[in-house]
Amino acid sequence: MSIPPLTTTTADRGRTNGAPPSARLRRRLVGPAWGLVPFLAYLLLFLVVPAISVFVDALRTEDGVSLSAMGEAASGQNRAALLFSVTFSAGAALVGVVVGALLAYAAASLERPRWLRTAVTSFSGVAANMGGLPLAFAFLTLLGRQGILTKILSTMGWDLYAGDFELGSVPGLITVYSYFNIPLMVLVTLPAIDGLRPAWREACSSLGGTGFTYWRRIGLPVLTPSLLGGFMLLFANSFSAYATAAVLTDNSKIIARRIGFFLGGDVSIGEDAVGFALASWMIIITATAMAIYWIARRRSERWTA
């Protein structure tokens, strides 16, 4: 049972290849780097330029640069849409992290039936990519006003729509988004759970620790980077989902739909900068979440390498 050194990262592994650094090697490295030019140029053209131009058009006015559109995009109804999106995305991510991690742990620890683990991972691969229109329609037929489960619940005396429940509300969106968030979390966190070595648990109990001690002192601390990374990934995933929300919510409630509304051209001239400012805020928030995810993933790879 070997525990990998704390500092092992992919970068380190790459560096052990080949000769020690020398002037000749450096000269050789300038050459191979040119092989990346087509790929980088492609991304520059079709990803970086569109993303940057969103910021440019959000900041540009007739007489120079101004933050007024960015400010307007963060106030009033726009602010409400931003907050609504952040709220339900955080909620959906939290539910996804907890249930996804539990499901991954169940798949990793249950020995019978033996096909369970394969079934869970294969299904997760499919369902993690299932967001979109069909999923939204499936939930409409289940939990919509005319949905089957709504009907079954009402015959049992529970009127789901008596309160202010609807599929486009925070609880509704969390329910629907869990359908692809939970499987995504399973895929992300299973390697980390597999990395929990039985020897650690044995060491813990032979030192007198209980199951609770094990999770409190060993299991959860080891899993923390992976759970945090999973939260950020699921947050970004929910925050930027558009197609599912297009079916379930009205036009301007969540930020992604609101941008679609601005882009639809139903706004007066001059207001389109606000739409681009909303898109800029969206990129800022998603990019931050993904950056944290990236750092957390690097950390969690320590234990799975």
Added chain:
Amino acid sequence: MIHRLSSVVAKSVPRLVVLVCSLFFAAPLLALARYSFQNVPTILLGWSTLFDKWSVTGVTAVFREEAFWSSLRLSLTLAAGTVVLTIGLLVPTALWVHLRLPRARALLEFITVLPYMVPAIAMVAGIMIIKPHARWFLNSDLALVPFYVVLALPFTYRSLDTGLRAVDLRTLVDAGRSLGAGWPRTMVRVVLPQLRVAIISAVFLTVAVVLGEYTLANTLLIQSLPPYQELFVGREPQAGYALNLLALASTTVLFAVLALVTRPRRRQSSLVRAIVSSPAHSSENPS
């Protein structure tokens, strides 16, 4: 006592989680299937009408729609274009990085996550800004292709990268070269066969992404399959739900075939295995 109790809890909690999750994941699909195949309004649904009016007319109605076929054709064309461009761009890049620039692997991994940082709807906003400067290109329906390559990038590059990590590329290339094969021959006869599974899975993932892409197509008013799915539900609910069920089912089949293809295989040509597993040739740091 406490130990007994906690072990019972430890055993039953995972089972309960699996059970509840199975119900949660099955229910929406079953509900969608009922609406697609049974033409009874929910109001009237009860024990007495449970077995009434089941039929496949919803599904057959889909196939009679001219607009369905044209949107499907467009989506398949977009998928084919995206696959060709993705493979043409990514396979050489991934090979290059693994063979000549291993130090850039971590950088590439980071770059391929970048598309996640720009939500699809923000990307549309960017496309709309650059559109006036490239109308000759962006007015075409096929202009979506290069952007779909970007959207699929996190999946496709990762699958190629995983495939390349699994084989000792450098040794294979050295072996091929020292046996007298030139670069093109080494690539076609030695390297690409080793990458077959990785390339197939990249292709499948790309097709799945393109066939389900709604945001760009809908906002840019391009009638590919997903926008049509939405439109059709509004017009003919039962047939519309059937169409969405079909879309789900075909994606699932795609992924099931993918899982079969990428299943780890024991049978590998013994020569390759001998070369790859030989410790003397391992250029990677064993960790």
